[in-house]
Amino acid sequence: MQLHDVVDTSAELAATRSRNAKTAALSRLLGDAPADELSAAVAFLTGRPTQGRIGVGWRTLAQLRRAPAPSASLTVAEVDRTLGEIASTSGSGSTSRRTRLLHDLLARATTEEQDFLVRLLTGELRQGALEGVMIEAIAAATEAPADLVRRAVMLSGDLAVTASAAASGGTDALERFRLEVGRPVRPMLASPAESLDDAVTRLGEPIVEYKMDGARIQVHRDGDEVRVYTRTLREITRSVGELADLVRSLPCERVVLDGETLALTDDGRPRPFQETMGRFGSTADEQVRELLLRPYFFDCLHVDGNDLLDAPLRERRAALHEVAGEHVIPGEVAPDDPATLLDAALAAGHEGVMVKDPDSPYAAGRRGRAWLKVKPSHTLDLAVLAAEWGHGRRTGYLSNLHLGARDPDGGEPIMVGKTFKGLTDELLAWQTEHFPELQRSRDDWTVYLRPELVVEIELDGVQTSTRYPGGVALRFARVVRYRPDKEAGEADTIDAVRAMLRG
Known part of the structure; x- marks a missing residue:
């Protein structure tokens, strides 16, 4: 497959807001892709090479760009292979070899292909091939059921791998994807509720649990081997040794647990979110490393050979209590007075409560209505689009933020407002230092x-x-606060913002 076919499809996606049109364009391309190039084509169109980030910045690429090739000759396979070489090059002389590989690649690219490659390698490629659209396109191109493709993506964690399996093995290959201990699955997500009464009424006799202001974790144990992942599936085991030790002590041999972790003060109240997240970084200072994290588990996806993803929450919760005991998050099944539980959570310094359907399976990667979050204040997670230089006491600091909601069809974030309120002196200094690294x-x-x-x-x-x-x-x-535990693809959508309109 020629790279220009992918580039043309990318332009077609960027030119339309129609989800159906995006799906049709993608399915045409994927249907024509050879089996050995399909995974790379999917990866390119979702804005992330098969190798992930290869450590090349905008400035480097800008310096390497030369006069474009007069005609298209690059294939998807050649580009993927070259990026693989760049990603794997290390040691003495690696910088010059990586530079030469990039230079030669860009020299063979047309103007449109150069633009595409630069945006792909710098994370700037946002033309609308979001995961949901790509799943529908893979299903259409391979004639596989969309629900089966979706489940395979959630279990494999990789769109490109799933597309390759669907193309080469069809339904049978997709059905072979299983939860594997040691390979993280995408976390199930919650939707906001209008009120506690609304959530309880909607779900009948729900499970009501504390909603903590911590960091989401997923823990996998296979014998003495323990791995801890963030909500974005980044492994942080080396940074959180106390969590790994605790999970090794649980009464089981193999387990996958979902939960939250947070640092507590001496009186048992949660420390600021930033202090918890500080433990996940490789450059944490000694004071941060000394903060012990406490886990609170709220789901069990696997235990000793039994996969529980499709079991109702009431069964998963029973298994969770057997395995995790005192480390289960506080909560009750069908409480007589849910408001009392909400008050207790708030009094303990937490955000609110989660209201969950006891009959719901674990919908990995999905944000549905089976889990509802209830908080006393309205909050949104939004993308930062820009910052204005401050005035008065904020002169010299990047201050007023431009805020954008996610386009559910994969386009650029949609601006919904500005604010400078709530920015501490510490945050102003941090913004001023780090925002230029993200400058467009x-x-x-x-x-x-x-x-x-x-x-x-x-x-x-x-x-x-x-x-x-x-x-x-x-x-x-x-x-x-800033949410370093979330990627831009997890920001709230413009639909979620519009849903907050009064009346």
Whole structure:
């Protein structure tokens, strides 16, 4: 397959907001792709090479660009192979070899192909091939059931691997994907509820648990081997040795647990979220490393040979209590007074409660209505699009943030407001130091960023507005915290923002 076929399809995706049109364009391309190039084509169109990030920045690529090739000659297989060589090159002389490989690749690319490759390698490729659209396209191209493709993606964690399996082995290959201890699955997600009463009424006799202000973890144990993953499936085992030791002590041999972890004060109250997240970094200072993390597990996906993904929550919860005991998150099944549990959670310094359907399976990677989160304040996770230089006491600091909601069809984030409220002196200094690393462009007043950072925003609500392209604007927005545990693809959608319109 020629690279220009992928580039042309990418342009077609960027030119439409129609989900059906995107799916049709993708399925045509994937249907024509040879089996050995399908995974690379899928990876390229979802904006992430099969090798992941290869450590090449915008500035390096800009310096290497030369006059484009007069005609297209690159194939998808050649590009994928070259990127693999670049990613695997290390040791003495590696810098010059990587530079030469990149130079030769860009020299063979046309203008449109150069632009595509630069955006692909810098994480700037956002033309609308989001996971949901790509799953539908893979299903259409391979004539496989979409639900089966979706499940295989959630269990494999890889769209490209799933596409290759569907093309080479069809339904049988997709059905062979299973939960594997040691390979993380995408976490099940919750949707916001309008109120506690609404959530309880919607789910009947639900399970109500504390909603903690911690970091999501997924823990896999196979004998003495323990692996701990974040919500983005990044392994952090070396940074959280106390969690691994605790899981080794549980009364089982093989287990997969889902939960939260957080650092506590001496009186048992949660420390700020940033202190918990600080433990996950490789450059944590000695004071941060000394903070012990406490796990609170709320789901069990596997125990001693029994996969529980499809079992109802009530069964998974019973297995969880047998395995995790005192480390299960506080909660009750069909409490007589859910409001009392909410008050207790808030009094202990937590965010609110989760209200869960006891009959629901574990829908890996999905945000449905089986889990509902209840918090006393309205918050949204939004992408940071830009920051304006401050005035007065904030002169010299990047301050006022431009905020965007995720386009559910994969386009650029949609701006919904600005705010400088809630920014501490520490955050102002951090923004000013780090935002230039994400700079797309700038003018005299504003630094425009690649939309990779997620920030949690508290607000009083939203209102209709012609000022922003989404038709809505945030009311009295203020910064709560940055969310380094979330990727931009996990930000709230414009649909979620519009759903907050009063009336």
